[in-house]
Amino acid sequence: MKPLSSFLRFAISAAAIGAALISAPAFAGPLFTVNEGSVPGTAANLVVADRISFEYHARVEQTIVGGLGGGNDPFTQTGFLTKAAFGSPTGGSVPSQLNALNGYGIYGLFSITGQSDTLAGGIHATFQTLTMTLYIDPNQDTSLSVSNVAGSPVNVGGAAGDDFAIVTYTLDVGEAHIFAGLAQGDFKALLNATLTPQGQLFFVNPNPFFPLESLSGNTNSFIGGSLTDSFVAMADGGGLELFQAAVPEPGTIALLGIGLFGLGMTARRQQRGQRQA
Incomplete structure (x- = not known):
């Protein structure tokens, strides 16, 4: 079996995928309203959207017990995501102060544990736990990075003292x-979402807010993996977050994941064609 480290690098950036996803009306979720005026230093403004695009960066630590297989090989994943834009059900991004000049940023710190197995020469990972906290960075002056040193946390630098938590998440299934x-x-x-008091000032409609969130997307690069040996790999990608009022119909999340992967493959083929032209 070919080690994952010899896979071709997927050249499209997470930002490009995020921009493509936010413009796709097929991935619509229920509407929600954000009160941007609740963020210190921003102007009063209400944003009505149905999705949020994001990019992520993470370290995966896989322990292989006697060769990957059998579904009992544990892994941990540590990383962060940054929100890119709010999206409209008709396609395109919704004007906002997110990542704008004199605006604010949103990021999440997450940790995942689970077990992995082989799948057609690749890896299938089943999540057992996922915890994440979403923060607002009022002045966009927080820096984030994750290293390839096993067991190390996400490095949160810059001026993070004024950041505040708005949502905490736990795993339903993934x-x-x-x-x-x-x-x-x-x-x-599929994640269970709980708003903090400050989160309730930011996400103002519906009230009470949605208790669930589906998170789905593409991994664009996975560097350092193996099918035969324990490894530490670095991963990055992007996708969409859609809020849910109830557990989706069977297969809904799976179909969304398939659709996002197909979009990524289309972009890759287009980029390959441009290089050959």
Whole structure:
């Protein structure tokens, strides 16, 4: 079996995928309203959207017990995501102060544990736990990075003292794939979402707010993995967050993940064609 570290690098950036996803009306969720005026230093403004695009960066630590297989090989994943834009149900991004000049940023710190197995020369990972806290960075002056040192936390630097938590998440169900032959994959998870008091001032409609969130997208690169040995790999990608009022119909999250992966493959083929032209 070919080690994952020899896979071709997927050249499209997470930002490009995020921009493509936010413009796709097929991935619509229920509407929600954000009160940007609740963020210190921002102007009063209400944003009505149905999704949020994001980018992520993470370290995956996989322990292989006697060769990857059997579904009992534990892994941990540590990383962060940054919100890119709010999206409209008709396609395109919704004007906001998120990542704008004199605006604010949103980031999340997450940790995942689970077990992995082989799948057609790649890896299938089943999530057992996922915890994440979402923060607002009022002055966009927080820096984030994750290293390849096993066991190390996300490095939160810069001026993070004024950041505040708005949502905490726990896992309902989730999984991820790294596909054979390419340094890429997909992921999907259904999360339980709990707003903090400051989060209730930011997410103002509906009230009470949605208790669930589906998170789905593409892994664009997965560097350092193996099918035969324990490893530490670095991963990055992007996707969409859609809020949910109830557990989706069976297969809904899976279909979203398939759709996102297909969009990524289309972008990759287009980029390959441009290089050959």
